[in-house]
Amino acid sequence: MAQTSIILRVELIHDKVTFGDVAALISKSGGDITSIDVIRPGKESSVRDITVDVTESAEGPIVDSLKQHEGINVINVSDRTFLVHLGGKIEINPRLPIKNRDDLSRVYTPGVARICKAIHEQPEKAFSLSIKRNTVAVISDGTAVLGLGDIGPHAAAPVMEGKAMLFKQLAGVDAFPICLDTKDTEEIIRTIKTISPMFGGINLEDISSPRCFEIETRLINELDIPVFHDDQHGTAVVVVAGLLNALKVVNKNIASIRVVVNGIGAAGVSICKMLLNAGVTRLVPIDRDGAIVRGGSYSQPMWQWLAKQPQVEANEGTLHDLVQGADVFIGVSRGGVLGVEAVKQMAPDRIVFAMANPNPEVDPDEALPHVRVLATGRSDYPNQINNVLVFPGIFRGALDCRARQINEPMKLAAARAIASVVSESELNENYIIPSIFNEQVVLKVRHAVIEAAILTGSARRIPKDFR
Numbered sequence: 001m002a003q004t005s006i007i008l009r010v011e012l013i014h015d016k017v018t019f020g021d022v023a024a025l026i027s028k029s030g031g032d033i034t035s036i037d038v039i040r041p042g043k044e045s046s047v048r049d050i051t052v053d054v055t056e057s058a059e060g061p062i063v064d065s066l067k068q069h070e071g072i073n074v075i076n077v078s079d080r081t082f083l084v085h086l087g088g089k090i091e092i093n094p095r096l097p098i099k100n101r102d103d104l105s106r107v108y109t110p111g112v113a114r115i116c117k118a119i120h121e122q123p124e125k126a127f128s129l130s131i132k133r134n135t136v137a138v139i140s141d142g143t144a145v146l147g148l149g150d151i152g153p154h155a156a157a158p159v160m161e162g163k164a165m166l167f168k169q170l171a172g173v174d175a176f177p178i179c180l181d182t183k184d185t186e187e188i189i190r191t192i193k194t195i196s197p198m199f200g201g202i203n204l205e206d207i208s209s210p211r212c213f214e215i216e217t218r219l220i221n222e223l224d225i226p227v228f229h230d231d232q233h234g235t236a237v238v239v240v241a242g243l244l245n246a247l248k249v250v251n252k253n254i255a256s257i258r259v260v261v262n263g264i265g266a267a268g269v270s271i272c273k274m275l276l277n278a279g280v281t282r283l284v285p286i287d288r289d290g291a292i293v294r295g296g297s298y299s300q301p302m303w304q305w306l307a308k309q310p311q312v313e314a315n316e317g318t319l320h321d322l323v324q325g326a327d328v329f330i331g332v333s334r335g336g337v338l339g340v341e342a343v344k345q346m347a348p349d350r351i352v353f354a355m356a357n358p359n360p361e362v363d364p365d366e367a368l369p370h371v372r373v374l375a376t377g378r379s380d381y382p383n384q385i386n387n388v389l390v391f392p393g394i395f396r397g398a399l400d401c402r403a404r405q406i407n408e409p410m411k412l413a414a415a416r417a418i419a420s421v422v423s424e425s426e427l428n429e430n431y432i433i434p435s436i437f438n439e440q441v442v443l444k445v446r447h448a449v450i451e452a453a454i455l456t457g458s459a460r461r462i463p464k465d466f467r
């Protein structure tokens with residue numbers, strides 16, 4: 001259940017109600033008071049702001065119970081999550097002020113014309129004389145937004161703005177959110193190619209499968225800047241990083257574990273591929289109609305590819321049948337599809353990565369007593385496996401070395417770099433993956449990505465610290 005935080009502004013009539021009564025009502029309806037501010041003290045009545053952590057479903061009952069109580073006047077209810085979204089979360093700022101005519105004639109006509117001509121003569125100068133070198137487009141069509149599904153381009157915007165904030169804060173990358181009002185593969189490809197001149201990289205986001213595979217492959221081939229579908233590869237990189245460390249905690253070898261991946265969409269396909277590259281020998285990919293089995297026949301090219309891999313199991317069945325005896329469950333499907341009873345059927349020292357957002361495949365509180373290592377995509381539990389550990393550092397590295405593409409060796413290097421941020425002595429069940437606020441993450445990912453880009457010939461420039 002999604003957790004939120006609300007601020008209740010209430011007036012208390014003192015001869016009818018005490019603050020203790022208010023606190024009891026809130027707590028009885030499932031709210032957790034985190035702070036209280038007195039806005040207006042008074043003898044007969046007072047006004048307070050009460051900040052309360054609630055699940056979305058508890059918000060209504062709390063407000064109703066307060067309203068129904070004599071002596072409590074609910075003046076306002078504001079949701080802190082809504083408040084931070086008022087007016088959007090990012091803005092564009094000039095890098096220098098225009099203070100006089102002289103400045104004006106340099107940044108604008110006539111001065112700017114010389115810069116235009118220079119770029120016209122040598123197009124690669126766009127990287128040094130425009131925002132291109134540090135700017136990434138975060139592009140979605142709104143069809144697979146978090147685990148919310150096809151909610152359209154307008155509703156997708158807050159996620160893309162959030163990614164842009166993270167790009168800037170964590171890696172200094174200027175990212176611009178773009179939501180396209182089309183689901184047509186060709187139109188998406190054409191549009192992205194058309195707007196690409198301003199950008200040094202393209203981060204595709206929340207585009208549903210299987211269209212995301214063709215869109216990404218075509219753009220990689222047709223553009224000379226890196227194109228990276230975050231939900232595929234960002235997720236796969238962070239999953240592999242987390243799994244490498246989780247296996248150390250439970251003392252199991254990657255070559256001997258049996259791994260169930262549930263949800264073979266954008267994230268699931270890329271995770272399966274990367275797991276095979278990392279050495280998994282027993283893989284059970286499952287989508288909503290059951291397992292994708294070795295030797296099976298599927299219309300989706302990526303599923304057909306999986307059906308040809310020798311490490312993919314041949315047994316048909318549902319998630320609940322096949323999760324029995326598994327060492328690892330990785331969910332990138334939908335909230336709540338794995339009950340805790342199924343978790344109990346897994347092998348001892350089980351590892352569960354329930355990564356559907358915003359609600360994981362299994363309730364973390366229910367699963368925790370029954371697993372050795374649990375990770376989710378959320379920030380309110382330990383072991384947050386989220387692609388935010390990947391995209392800022394990968395693009396920082398790719399932009400700094402002007403990479404043509406973000407290739408497999410660059411992704412693997414990123415996974416190892418993330419895993420390495422957690423030292424052997426720090427590693428434990430609740431700490432398999434570094435915090436996104438750990439500054440080592442972007443630094444190490446950037447470094448590893450540039451090194452791999454240089455070695456594989458993807459880099460078009462050697463950054464100063466590598467010369």
Ligand SMILES: NC(=O)c1ccc[n+]([C@@H]2O[C@H](COP(=O)([O-])OP(=O)(O)OC[C@H]3O[C@@H](n4cnc5c(N)ncnc54)[C@H](O)[C@@H]3O)[C@@H](O)[C@H]2O)c1
Pocket residue numbers: 144145146147148206207208209230231232235262263264265266267268286287288289331332333334335337355356357358376377378385386387388
């Ligand atoms: N934590 C992270 O960093 C992270 C990253 C990417 C995606 N995700 C989450 O993973 C989920 C999938 O994202 P995506 O971009 O791959 O979406 P997607 O739409 O490309 O893929 C989802 C897949 O799950 C399948 N599915 C749906 N219900 C299922 C069920 N009951 N059992 C098995 N499979 C089922 C769909 O058929 C589809 O193939 C979302 O909830 C998303 O928020 C998390």
Ligand SMILES: O=C(O)C[C@H](O)C(=O)O
Pocket residue numbers: 145146147159206230231357377386387388
């Ligand atoms: O946006 C996130 O938090 C992770 C991921 O990109 C997702 O789509 O769920």
Ligand SMILES: [Mg+2]
Pocket residue numbers: 146205206230231
């Ligand atoms: Mg996403």
